[in-house]
Amino acid sequence: MSTARDLSIGVDVGGTNTDAAVIDQAGTVLARTKQATTDDVTGGIRAGISHVLAELGEDRSRVARVMLGTTHATNAIVQRRGLDRVAAIRLGAPATTAYPPLLGWPSDLAHLVLAGSAMIRGGNMVDGTPIAPLDRDGIRRFLDEVGQVDAVAVAGVFSPSTPEQEQEVGELIRAHLGADARVFLSHDIGPTGLLERENATVLNAALYSVARAVTEALVTVVAEEGLDAQTFFAQNDGTLMSLEYAEQFPVLTIGSGPANSIRGAAFLSGVENGIVIDVGGTTSDLGVVVDGFPRESTTPRDIGGVRTNFRMPDILSLGIGGGTIVDPTTGAVGPGSVGHRITSEGLLFGGATPTLTDAASLAGAAVAGRRLPEQPAAIADALRAGLAVAHDRLEAAVEALSFGRGDLPLIVVGGGGFLVPDALAGVADVIRPHDGAVANAVGAAIALAGGRAEHLSVQEDRASAIETASAAAIAKAVQAGADPRTVEIVEVLEAHVAYADRPTVRVSVKAAGPLATLGERVAR
Amino acid sequence: MPQTAAPPRLTEVTADDIEALAAGTAVFGTGGGGSVYTSRIVVEQALRERGPVQLVTVDELTDDDTVILMSGIGAPTVGIEMLTAAEQVETLLRVSERAAGRPITTLMAAEIGGSNGVGPIGWASQLGLKVLDADGMGRAYPDAAMISMNVAGLPCDFAVLSDVIGNVSVLETVDLHWLERLARVLTIASGSICLGTHYPMTRETARGAVIEGTVSAAIRVGRALLAAAEPVSAIAEAMGGEILLTGKITDLDRRTETGFTRGSVTITGLGDDRGRVQSIELQNENLVVVEDGRVVVSVPDNVTLVDAETGHAITTEMLRFGQRVAVLAWPADPLWRSPRGLELAGPRAFGLDIDYTPFELGAR
Numbered sequence: 001m002s003t004a005r006d007l008s009i010g011v012d013v014g015g016t017n018t019d020a021a022v023i024d025q026a027g028t029v030l031a032r033t034k035q036a037t038t039d040d041v042t043g044g045i046r047a048g049i050s051h052v053l054a055e056l057g058e059d060r061s062r063v064a065r066v067m068l069g070t071t072h073a074t075n076a077i078v079q080r081r082g083l084d085r086v087a088a089i090r091l092g093a094p095a096t097t098a099y100p101p102l103l104g105w106p107s108d109l110a111h112l113v114l115a116g117s118a119m120i121r122g123g124n125m126v127d128g129t130p131i132a133p134l135d136r137d138g139i140r141r142f143l144d145e146v147g148q149v150d151a152v153a154v155a156g157v158f159s160p161s162t163p164e165q166e167q168e169v170g171e172l173i174r175a176h177l178g179a180d181a182r183v184f185l186s187h188d189i190g191p192t193g194l195l196e197r198e199n200a201t202v203l204n205a206a207l208y209s210v211a212r213a214v215t216e217a218l219v220t221v222v223a224e225e226g227l228d229a230q231t232f233f234a235q236n237d238g239t240l241m242s243l244e245y246a247e248q249f250p251v252l253t254i255g256s257g258p259a260n261s262i263r264g265a266a267f268l269s270g271v272e273n274g275i276v277i278d279v280g281g282t283t284s285d286l287g288v289v290v291d292g293f294p295r296e297s298t299t300p301r302d303i304g305g306v307r308t309n310f311r312m313p314d315i316l317s318l319g320i321g322g323g324t325i326v327d328p329t330t331g332a333v334g335p336g337s338v339g340h341r342i343t344s345e346g347l348l349f350g351g352a353t354p355t356l357t358d359a360a361s362l363a364g365a366a367v368a369g370r371r372l373p374e375q376p377a378a379i380a381d382a383l384r385a386g387l388a389v390a391h392d393r394l395e396a397a398v399e400a401l402s403f404g405r406g407d408l409p410l411i412v413v414g415g416g417g418f419l420v421p422d423a424l425a426g427v428a429d430v431i432r433p434h435d436g437a438v439a440n441a442v443g444a445a446i447a448l449a450g451g452r453a454e455h456l457s458v459q460e461d462r463a464s465a466i467e468t469a470s471a472a473a474i475a476k477a478v479q480a481g482a483d484p485r486t487v488e489i490v491e492v493l494e495a496h497v498a499y500a501d502r503p504t505v506r507v508s509v510k511a512a513g514p515l516a517t518l519g520e521r522v523a524r
Numbered sequence: 525m526p527q528t529a530a531p532p533r534l535t536e537v538t539a540d541d542i543e544a545l546a547a548g549t550a551v552f553g554t555g556g557g558g559s560v561y562t563s564r565i566v567v568e569q570a571l572r573e574r575g576p577v578q579l580v581t582v583d584e585l586t587d588d589d590t591v592i593l594m595s596g597i598g599a600p601t602v603g604i605e606m607l608t609a610a611e612q613v614e615t616l617l618r619v620s621e622r623a624a625g626r627p628i629t630t631l632m633a634a635e636i637g638g639s640n641g642v643g644p645i646g647w648a649s650q651l652g653l654k655v656l657d658a659d660g661m662g663r664a665y666p667d668a669a670m671i672s673m674n675v676a677g678l679p680c681d682f683a684v685l686s687d688v689i690g691n692v693s694v695l696e697t698v699d700l701h702w703l704e705r706l707a708r709v710l711t712i713a714s715g716s717i718c719l720g721t722h723y724p725m726t727r728e729t730a731r732g733a734v735i736e737g738t739v740s741a742a743i744r745v746g747r748a749l750l751a752a753a754e755p756v757s758a759i760a761e762a763m764g765g766e767i768l769l770t771g772k773i774t775d776l777d778r779r780t781e782t783g784f785t786r787g788s789v790t791i792t793g794l795g796d797d798r799g800r801v802q803s804i805e806l807q808n809e810n811l812v813v814v815e816d817g818r819v820v821v822s823v824p825d826n827v828t829l830v831d832a833e834t835g836h837a838i839t840t841e842m843l844r845f846g847q848r849v850a851v852l853a854w855p856a857d858p859l860w861r862s863p864r865g866l867e868l869a870g871p872r873a874f875g876l877d878i879d880y881t882p883f884e885l886g887a888r
Contacts, residue, residue, distance in 0.1 A: 093609065097607065097609050099565075099566050103566060104569075123606075125715035131688065132713075194606075196604075400772070400848045
């Protein structure tokens with residue numbers, strides 16, 4: 001028996017289920033489980049981890065890492081629960097003053113989160129020219145006036161390409177409020193697009209306590225189980241961050257579920273480029289895997305009514321799942337779903353509600369080792385019609401994501417995968433990887449540590465702009481836990497800026513790499 | 525506007541109209557005009573605080589009224605980061621009134637397409653002015669010379685530019701080509717984004733020189749889009765236009781040249797349009813649609829790409845490989861189809877060696 005510390009536990013805390021999976025260095029899944037998510041989060045994590053550890057037996061000592069993905073931050077924003085109070089400082093006056101911070105937020109959320117805001121002279125133009133000299137005294141006055149706050153969010157004009165001023169202001173705030181003041185800088189959070197980046201930064205600052213509760217839950221369970229393991233959080237681009245980093249950037253956990261699912265599906269199937277569909281009880285989430293990573297959305301995302309622009313996987317959600325209700329008279333599909341009550345309400349399980357699971361079973365899919373009881377002809381017809389509608393919608397969604405390429409494979413994961421037919425127009429192959437039901441937990445377990453950075457420069461200096469952004473992205477990846485010796489650039493995006501005196505380009509670079517091994521992490 | 529039946533006219537714009545106005549101006553943007561979102565939220569806020577803005581026709585202007593165009597100019601990518609200063613519009617109005625020698629009472633959008641179609645409502649609210657239910661393009665165009673008053677032969681007395689820092693410039697140029705050239709240099713020096721006024725007009729000079737009813741039309745199209753179960757066909761109907769193709773973007777070539785986004789986008793048909801391919805030439809806006817080597821639509825006729833599901837318009841800088849889109853086209857205002865209109869904004873004005881044929885006359 002090996003005594004190597006070579007196992008990783010991936011945990012995915014979803015709204016309904018908490019999945020856990022253990023994989024070894026060779027990528028073999030040694031144990032997996034699905035447990036119910038609990039209100040206190042800790043319970044579900046505890047159930048998931050203890051279940052897979054029990055399956056491992058004495059191999060539990062080989063566990064070196066635990067990686068957690070969660071929708072907790074999203075839920076906190078949507079449910080307005082446990083959020084911290086934030087002071088927002090904008091650097092950019094006299095520019096931007098027509099648009100005060102938190103403009104366009106739902107008023108209840110703004111009221112809950114915002115302790116106060118100030119538009120301070122400072123910021124930079126697109127070419128780095130200062131808009132106005134930084135008003136340091138104005139910042140100090142604002143901090144004195146705003147009183148007790150949990151955190152401070154700072155957003156400076158063009159800070160993604162010129163971050164120095166935000167960094168200086170961060171130091172100034174800590175010097176004024178104390179070294180342990182929680183300060184969040186917008187260039188760490190998102191790209192160009194001031195309001196969206198500022199929104200994301202304020203949300204991030206408001207999520208500190210929420211994130212801390214989850215990190216503590218994970219640390220508690222790991223300690224209870226006596227595991228000598230490093231702990232990480234999954235972020236929404238399919239890479240990992242340390243717990244400290246997750247506490248600093250909780251907003252980056254939003255969207256990590258689909259990202260994990262896509263990464264896990266790619267890993268389990270050995271497919272680096274393809275379409276991934278994760279079929280659950282209520283919805284199917286489709287994404288695209290490009291060179292092993294989720295394709296990112298290019299349009300701003302709305303979270304709890306707040307428009308943000310930090311990176312997110314490009315996900316298409318369809319109201320098609322195993323529990324989706326089929327109208328017994330018309331065969332119409334959804335939008336209702338019996339969700340987790342499928343095991344009591346579905347026809348297959350002795351219930352009275354026709355669902356897509358029943359339709360798939362009628363068509364011959366093996367579901368839970370059960371056979372559909374004989375149905376009246378009308379209901380059987382409705383189920384067949386419903387399944388045809390579901391297949392049409394799945395096909396249209398796959399086509400929408402496939403770049404117009406018919407040669408990409410479709411990787412099917414999730415508990416409702418039997419809804420996807422073996423042949424689908426617009427894809428080369430339908431692949432159903434073993435352990436696909438816990439692809440999201442596997443995705444968390446195999447995630448790399450990553451970082452992203454942006455730089456703006458004239459076209460002629462494009463190469464040096466990429467170099468500058470690459471160095472910053474690598475530094476962020478290493479800060480997130482990547483091994484400095486193996487971290488590499490995995491993506492370079494370029495965008496051109498019009499109305500500049502010389503052709504100007506904005507580059508955005510992502511770096512990622514395997515985690516530094518225990519005891520080998522370079523001191524930062 | 526292409527509609528022949530006179531639709532009900534709006535007499536004011538309220539905060540509740542702005543979502544529809546923004547969605548509509550995005551469609552009218554024909555690929556340009558910048559992001560409407562940022563304008564939308566600030567205009568909504570202004571109207572909630574200060575109440576509706578009065579919308580008037582050219583006929584309703586009095587002898588005491590002076591209209592001026594107010595617009596943003598510059599790079600959309602900079603515009604979403606270095607936002608407008610609160611004092612910028614007051615400064616513009618003060619300097620514009622000094623240059624005009626009389627009070628300005630009414631604002632007009634230079635272009636109804638994109639953020640410049642939404643902005644004037646908020647600026648008018650802030651300044652306590654009326655808004656003319658009209659604009660100078662009926663869409664978005666990249667060049668100051670491509671404006672209806674220029675087609676009508678109306679000279680531009682002066683223009684005022686103000687930047688986020690507080691710098692103000694008054695330009696008295698010999699024509700609009702010089703205005704474009706000088707305004708561009710000033711804008712770049714100001715950090716690639718400015719606000720400006722130009723073309724002071726009276727009731728008499730505005731008549732026949734502006735494209736009327738476009739603010740109402742944009743709100744009407746936006747409402748149709750937001751309310752419809754089938755948004756794309758609802759927009760086509762509201763615009764008096766046509767859906768040319770539904771498909772996905774399978775090729776995209778964009779580059780920045782002399783301050784413009786140029787290139788082309790290829791759309792491969794899906795569903796009923798499977799087997800068809802269209803490519804669109806871009807210069808900030810969508811210029812020409814080509815299918816099987818033949819020109820289907822060209823400027824000054826209008827082409828907008830909208831999301832195939834939601835109907836929301838997609839600007840040229842937001843186009844992405846793999847997006848599902850519908851290609852929408854509708855006829856240009858008759859002013860643009862006149863010899864002078866075609867000289868200023870026909871295919872050759874964009875350096876394209878093709879003849880203009882109105883697209884509904886079977887260019888296909």
